[in-house]
Amino acid sequence: MYSLKELQQRISDIFQQEKFLATPTSLYEPIDYTLSLGGKRIRPLLLLASCQLFGGDIEQAKDAALGIETYHNFTLLHDDLMDQSPIRRGQPTVYRKWSPNTAILSGDAMISLAWRYFLRQPHPQLQSILNLFNETCIQITEGQQYDMDFEQRQDVTTAEYLDMIRLKTAVLLAGALKIGALYANASPTNQEYIYQYGIHLGLAFQLQDDLLDAYGDVSILGKQTGTDICDNKKTYLYLQALAAANPEQHNLLTQLYSTKPTDNSAKISQILDLYQQLGIKQSTEQVIEQEFNQALHYLQLIDTPDQNKEPLLNLGQKLLHRDS
């Protein structure tokens, strides 16, 4: 039984042992840059922790762990380009460091590399694993599309927003957990519980991300704060504020969200001021707490010894109380 820290170390080793450089270097250097920058590597961690929870051999699932992180990083390359985000993990994003075409093509290559990892080791459940992985990829792409569509719409509801972040973020955490369970031949019921754990953890995680984008510490976060406000993103914070606002506040909010000034500092502080008047930080923290409790509920339903759940419990706590 590995602790959370030991699993993290194992994942770090797996990534260090893997060679991402190949020819043409113009294609593979940005991939190596991205996968070597690290990040929290939450998805491979969830995959291996779930495999271990159900008594599986994590060495059998390590290529899937590489695959899921490679796929996740592909989404970052393309999303950063589409969203025009200049910084990721404290470093310039690939489309800024190289070019938009590099972000497109190296991203495309990463999808195939992810599949190569998934296909590298045979497993009796491989077709189920590949199906789940691929359907998850489709949902993520749909989530990103909704996210971009919402930027152009003025009538997005909080329910639509939660469905969007379920697709864009939660299904990959849930998918990683269920893939780990499949490698361990977990029962269908346990597969469903661990999947639901991932969905609610993912919702809590993404709402936390919205919160950090507005209230995080830029030096810890490794990226600018207020980017969602600059991009007029209908975040959970914004949609909650709209719903709670009086007519005057509503007008001010929508008026501010119809502009894209060159200097965003005034816009950001006005929005944050409105959020404070409406108690948005607190109400969002409450929803995060609720989703996290739902996640814990599903984790408790799983019929494995409690001490086996420790690494996942610790990871959940860390994600909920993170500051970046």
Added chain:
Amino acid sequence: MYSLKELQQRISDIFQQEKFLATPTSLYEPIDYTLSLGGKRIRPLLLLASCQLFGGDIEQAKDAALGIETYHNFTLLHDDLMDQSPIRRGQPTVYRKWSPNTAILSGDAMISLAWRYFLRQPHPQLQSILNLFNETCIQITEGQQYDMDFEQRQDVTTAEYLDMIRLKTAVLLAGALKIGALYANASPTNQEYIYQYGIHLGLAFQLQDDLLDAYGDVSILGKQTGTDICDNKKTYLYLQALAAANPEQHNLLTQLYSTKPTDNSAKISQILDLYQQLGIKQSTEQVIEQEFNQALHYLQLIDTPDQNKEPLLNLGQKLLHRDS
């Protein structure tokens, strides 16, 4: 035994029966637009013709045929954006009709849709099929990267160029054929012969494409001619011309290829004039003929009845003597 025409009809039916529209429509409409525009659908045709050649049931392979064409069309969406090509099959390309972000994200979704098709029907050889498909995807991406790199380099050799088009074009034709052979449980030797048939056919096909870009009829072609010259693409025609040129012609060629004028008509006619002086059209036609004969050689080596090879022979002839 289906004739080439009957196979084409079957593929047309398969694509008409398949629904490509789904929600969010902003994601799926460009996919439906692309896959409904048609085109020659050479890759699914090769896949089914190869399956049939080796006595397989083409209905078992039809989802793979959908998958390979969907993947091919994804590459067009991204390549057209990266190459800034405004027209494809006589219609505006996706990034022009919608936006660059749409071309990126709908293209990404098409990769997953291709995988969904490949995973839809079980088959004893499925893991070999998926591995071959995925390694082919990686080679295509590398080929596109070399293609873009060559635009920036002044020292590209004809050997490098042939290797680039092998990766960018030939391996997908060869892969389609070998996947068809795998569905029919063909022997490893026959798998290799049909793959080599595809490689040489693919090289002939791509060199023909270079020729048509310079000498094709725009009304039949459905796109502009001379686009390779405008983009300073080191095509086989250009690289052969460089190798055959006297110092004066060499200077003029490289000087013309260092410019990107707003009006390209003078540049195009000067290059075509040099090609004529150097007999480039004829020498390229000769190389195409050689590659085509190599392809036929491998087709002859396959130990199946000659009449079963008819559809592939007809297709090869059509590809060699096409005018679009």
